[in-house]
Amino acid sequence: KPVIFRATMQWFMDIQRYKELALKAVREVQWIPEWGEIRISSMIRERPDWCLSRQRVWGVPIPAFYCRSCGQVVLDPKVIRHIAGLVREQGTDVWFEREAKDLLPKGFKCPKCGSEEFEKESAILDVWFDSGCSHAAVLESHPDLTWPADLYLEGHDQHRGWFQVSLWTALATKGKPPYKAVLTHGFFVDESGRKMSKSLGTGLSPMVLCERFGADVLRLWVAALDFREDMRVSERILEQIAESYRRIRNTLRFVLGNLYDFDPERHLIPFGQRRALDRYASLRLQRLVQRVQKAFDEYEFHTVYHSIHEFCVTFLSAFYLDVLKDRLYIPLPDDPARRSAQSTLFEIAVTLPVILSPILSFTAEEAWAHLPDFKGKPESVQICDWPEARADYLDPSLEAQFEVYLKVREALLKAVEGLRERKVVRQPQECSVSLFASPGLLSQLRKIPLEELREILQVSLLAEVAPLSEAPPEAVPAEELEGLKLLVQKAPGRKCERCWMVSETVGSDPEWPDVCLRCVKILKAMGISP
Incomplete structure (x- = not known):
């Protein structure tokens, strides 16, 4: 049978009246990602008037009445407020349970003919109107909240939905957008890019994944994603994230484990009195705080993950903590060099759980509980002040020094690899090294004591740091650093x-x-x- 189209009376919002205002308002909002502004602006330009009414048996009623005598439509603010009070006291069903005369204020008459006989509007409001008013319903009814919202967050399909209907209701009632920023994300898909579906067997239950991997691994996976695109999930992907999580956790365990005899009140060495390597590690921690803060401010959560992961795995585990093992395990407990290392480890142990807490909430809390007590230590990591980068730790000259030292270390490791292949040595600790450098480079290498440079290189003997002109014929030029030659041999003894x-x-x-x-x-x- 053919479909019959029938024109009926409906309620509309005059969108044309607000289009220019809407386009102007959109430009005032921060859109994350930026293409969200282009997308919603295009939809606004093409938007027809909004049909607000729906013919359903139940829903949020349109609080309008019709005079039985003259047909006058009554949509009066005083009447609407009166009905809102009834709904607040008795719920939405009061509209459907009562007759028109019992819903109107006592003695209300038709403003046109004076009749007291009315009929209720039978249509209900579009459900999108309900969600479009959520900013008013939530933000204006709670004294601890403010209007407009700081952030609206939803999938990218909501440029046509929630983001837009919220904008229309706010412009009609307040003349301003209901949000300062809008963030949109993609959808979860399987490893092959297919939508999550039970019938296809691609659906994954978050609760099942939490039981297997733990909630923090699931949270870390979400933080690692670029939410602006569709986000892939599978057990294999989560296993990879779980491995990253274990590396971060093991880094925290090592740091905390080496503070077992450290009392911050008695043993903390001021920053300026620590070894250069420890000051550099503290500096790198402050740079991490800066990057993480900037990334959180810009909703770049995957940058937070990658920055923390790189700091824990590449800088701490693969370099700094490995270098420190000799200084932590070998000297007397109160050796100043050992306490210098512990002072920086303590700063790392205080800072890392705090910047991890928005993502690895349970792990951060566990780490905080194992942190040595100190004066003013909050009971929970979740109530700590957010760290701010210390300007007095940010020493550009120290950064420049260590750029050189790390390149020297890289060149050394490459030379050691050649000795290892010839089965002369197995690791840098078995080596003796002599460095020959150009004048500018030589001055950088001599800025710290020879013993501290030897520690950074992790060799048993740093025989000499001499001018490039004194390099013997067997010294090898460093590809990583111009003006440097190395003589690497098996250490005597x-x-x-x-x-x-x-x-x-x-x-x-x-x-x-x-x-x-x-x-x-x-x-x-x-x-x-x-």
Whole structure:
């Protein structure tokens, strides 16, 4: 049978009246991503008038009445407020349960003919009108909230839906947009890019995933995504994120584990008195705080994840913490060099859980609970003040120094790799290295004590740091750094069983035949006998 189109009386919002205002308002809003502004502006230009009424048996009523005598339509603000009061007291059903005379204010008459006989409007409001008024219903009814909203967040299909209908109702009632910023995200799809579907077998239950991987892994996965595109999820992808999570967690465990005898009130060494490497690590922490703050402000959550992951895995685990092991495990407990390292580790342990807390909420809380007590320590990481980068730690000259030192280290590791392939050594700790540098580079290398530079390079012996002109023929130019040559050899002596450094002093004390003199002095100071 053919479809019959029938014109009926409906309620409309005159969209044409507000289009220019809407387009102007859209330009005042921050759109994340930026193409959201172009998309909604295009939809506004093409938008027809909004049909507000629907013919359904139940819903939010249109509070209008019709005079039975003259047909006058009554849509009076005083009447609407009166009915709103009834709904507030008795619920929406009061409209359907009562007759018109019982809904109108007592003694109300038709403004045109004076009749007291009325009929209720039978149509209800479009459900999009309900959601379009949510900004008023929520923000204006709670004294602790303010209008407009700081942020509207939904899928990119809502440029045509919630974002737009909210804009129309706000412009009609207040002349301003109901939000300061609008963020849109893609949809979850499977590993192959197909939509999530139970019938296709691609659906995944968040609760099941939480039980298997833990809530923090699921939260980390969400943070790692670029939400502006459709977001892929599968158990394989979550397994990869779980591995990243374990690396971050293990970094926190190492840092906290090496603060077991650290009392911040007694042992904290001021920043300016620490070793250069520890000051550099503190500086890198402040740079991380800056990047994370900027990324959160700009809703770049995947940048937060990648920045923290790179700091924990690449800088801390693969470099700084590995270098520190000798200084943390070998000297006397109160050795200033050890306390210098612990002072920076303490700063990392205080800061990392706080900047992780919006994402790894449970892990951050657990780490905070294991942090050494200090004066004014909040009970929970969730009530800590957000960290601000310390300007006094941000030393550009120190950053420039370590750019050089890390390139030297990179060149050294490449040279060691050649020795390893020839089975001369297995690791840098078995090496002796001499550095020969051009004048500008030489001054950088000599800014810190030779012992501190040796520690950064993780070799047993840094024989010399000399002018480039003194380089022997067998010294190799560094590809990573112009004006540098290295002479890398197997270090003389034997490996100390305690510190694992190769030294010619191993066996010098007959009571300790397998220990270097440095370790012998430490053992005797600790009162340890052979």
